[in-house]
Amino acid sequence: MLQLRDLPTQEVLQRFAQRYPAADVTAIASFLMLLRVATDLSVALDACLSKHDLLQGRWWVLILLMREADLTSTPSVLAEKLGVTRATMTGLLDGLEQGGLVKRVLVPEDRRSVKICLTEAGQAKLDAVMPDYYTRLRLCMQGLSAPQRNDLQVILGVIDHGMSAWDFNQ
Known part of the structure; x- marks a missing residue:
């Protein structure tokens, strides 16, 4: 699994947006951070489980x-x-x-x-x-309060609902 360790800066994202008008800088930054965190979580889960064979x-x-x-x-x-x-x-x-x-x-x-x-x-x-x-x-x-965790679930649900944008069979 590839891991993007070096997320692009706002300046880099702005350059991409100038070249590709469809690029939404905040959407790209949020997506890349979410992807990186998801990958990090998966790697951490693998490490935890491997300790238990x-x-x-x-x-x-x-x-x-x-x-x-x-x-x-x-x-x-x-x-x-x-x-x-x-x-x-x-x-x-x-x-x-x-x-x-x-x-x-x-x-x-x-x-x-x-x-x-x-x-x-x-x-x-x-x-x-x-x-x-x-x-x-x-x-x-632990860094998130219970209401923040609930908000996170709602936000992730909205993102999950938008996953149809990646369906190439449509």
Whole structure:
């Protein structure tokens, strides 16, 4: 993953705007800062999870299973919720199963179907990771008051709504 460490100055952005009239300097600066912070957060999350011998994709699968009342789901539902292909999900599940963190269980009504279950070892892994994760998350966000955090969620929701601008199928 590329990381833009050197954000452009206002002067540089103004030069770009002179050359490209569609350029909105404040939108560019905000976008680049958001992109950089998102990348930094992802890298920090990777570092935190690696201390617990996990990768983000596998961790998210464990989280998704833990969210279920019966701690089970299907590979296709997990893939959809995680936004990955079924092939990618198969690879994630293979690694988790090899580590004993999940198990595949055949569905008696349809022997072609499989459910994925969070194992006790998988729950224990989450129990080891989550306090560290939540502590780091709290420290990361401590500079924002509760109302500012709510405002941030609203702002990010507005940005998310504008993501259709990046849909090249329209």
